[in-house]
Amino acid sequence: MDPLRYSADILDSLTSGVMVVEVTSQVAYVNPEILRVLRCEKGQIQGRLLVEIEGLSELMLLINRIRSSRPISTRSYRQYEIQVINSSGDAIPLGASISALTTSDGLVEGYVVICRDLTEGKALMEQIEQSRKLSALGTMAGGVAHNFNNILGSILGRTQLLLRTDDMERIRAGLKLIERAALDGTATVKRIRDFSRKRDTGLPFHEADMRELIRDVLAFTQSRWKEQAEAKGLQYTIATRLEKVPLIMGAASELREVLINLVLNALDAMPHGGCLEITTCHDRGKVLITIRDDGCGMSEDVQKRIFDPFFSTKGMAGTGLGLSESYGILIRHRGQITCRSGEGKGTCFTISLPLADSWETLRMPTRGRVLLVDEDEARLETLEDVLITEHYSVDVAIGYRDALGRFMAGKFDLVVSEMELTDSTGDALLRELRLLDPTIRTILLGEGLEENSAANLCLPRPTTFDVLLQSIGKVLESKR
Numbered sequence: 001m002d003p004l005r006y007s008a009d010i011l012d013s014l015t016s017g018v019m020v021v022e023v024t025s026q027v028a029y030v031n032p033e034i035l036r037v038l039r040c041e042k043g044q045i046q047g048r049l050l051v052e053i054e055g056l057s058e059l060m061l062l063i064n065r066i067r068s069s070r071p072i073s074t075r076s077y078r079q080y081e082i083q084v085i086n087s088s089g090d091a092i093p094l095g096a097s098i099s100a101l102t103t104s105d106g107l108v109e110g111y112v113v114i115c116r117d118l119t120e121g122k123a124l125m126e127q128i129e130q131s132r133k134l135s136a137l138g139t140m141a142g143g144v145a146h147n148f149n150n151i152l153g154s155i156l157g158r159t160q161l162l163l164r165t166d167d168m169e170r171i172r173a174g175l176k177l178i179e180r181a182a183l184d185g186t187a188t189v190k191r192i193r194d195f196s197r198k199r200d201t202g203l204p205f206h207e208a209d210m211r212e213l214i215r216d217v218l219a220f221t222q223s224r225w226k227e228q229a230e231a232k233g234l235q236y237t238i239a240t241r242l243e244k245v246p247l248i249m250g251a252a253s254e255l256r257e258v259l260i261n262l263v264l265n266a267l268d269a270m271p272h273g274g275c276l277e278i279t280t281c282h283d284r285g286k287v288l289i290t291i292r293d294d295g296c297g298m299s300e301d302v303q304k305r306i307f308d309p310f311f312s313t314k315g316m317a318g319t320g321l322g323l324s325e326s327y328g329i330l331i332r333h334r335g336q337i338t339c340r341s342g343e344g345k346g347t348c349f350t351i352s353l354p355l356a357d358s359w360e361t362l363r364m365p366t367r368g369r370v371l372l373v374d375e376d377e378a379r380l381e382t383l384e385d386v387l388i389t390e391h392y393s394v395d396v397a398i399g400y401r402d403a404l405g406r407f408m409a410g411k412f413d414l415v416v417s418e419m420e421l422t423d424s425t426g427d428a429l430l431r432e433l434r435l436l437d438p439t440i441r442t443i444l445l446g447e448g449l450e451e452n453s454a455a456n457l458c459l460p461r462p463t464t465f466d467v468l469l470q471s472i473g474k475v476l477e478s479k480r
Contacts (some may be wrong), residue, residue: 022109040087051334065219158332225238225276292346368393369414370413372389392472401423
């Protein structure tokens, strides 16, 4: 048995693409699968330098980044998703693992790339996602129609009754019912809005070095400002002045998304080549990042609208979502972005972000931590939003058991519970919570409240937000 021949046969029979790249960037080996994906012959790839092979610029960029970073061992794999262009000009997404080939004394001799065509998987996932969205949309549409019919029927019927009476008490009671129906309508509208808009990603924030993020972004975009540009006979000069700045807090992937968008926009503004300058500095408790180009610039009217959703100066090629998304990401990071530009005078974007060590001081002091308990999610969301705007720290529990679990896991100053719960009553819940913490303050909401309730305060439904906020303040004040 010849081990070398069998090894070659095994590699050739794999359904994953295999490529061996020497440290000089010359391709030493490719198996049939990678040739199938790229739709080319072995002679078109094997024995050539990566830089000479059209469509593999992202792979070359990754290997160059790995080469310039600390070495990795043969047992250490790095997972990536890259895009290659086959001989037909089609973009193919690949899932790639890259490992280093090293000598016995640790010197890197080359790299092994194992890749898998993600085209079918991505298409299937998109179909599933689209089907899921359409199903959810149909379900939601039916529910919305039903809810609005009920709400409008209640409002219309109550209005017709009020038109037939002069009794002020009946009119006042009827108007309260109309108000309640209208509030239910706003909750339905909120659910529609939440469905249609992009939700907060909720990515965790960590300390980040903006200079490292900028270097990553320049590496990610190198194919645009170098390889592709040189192929078109264009010349871009990338100038960086990255002063050492304090760390910031943020989601690195989101901040990279912002910077990549600004860099690509700058390149688009210089269709005949030009200079892109990126700088960092520290000024009065902020990290400032400027991205300046000497491109075509923008008029004053365009500058006023660049952060508007769906506004684009690129015609059919643009979605108008890049800068609006970037704006939203920076607001989430408690940062700002400004633009200075003039027609024919280039454009300069300036991003400011707070320092990591000042992040906590930016938080509004809370007036107390409140646990809200209800089984009506729309009502919970509305009340949560109201309390957050009044600077309370809020947690929500859907039902009796969820409330018990959250209460035992955290520390609360106040519990506000609905009386009617499926597994028990709000009053029984509050009695049990008081056994766990005798100092807890409680408010009970609902109908048929008992005089000997365990709550510090009982409020009937419906209760206005003003009354509820005043009551919460008084109950918490009595604890101090």
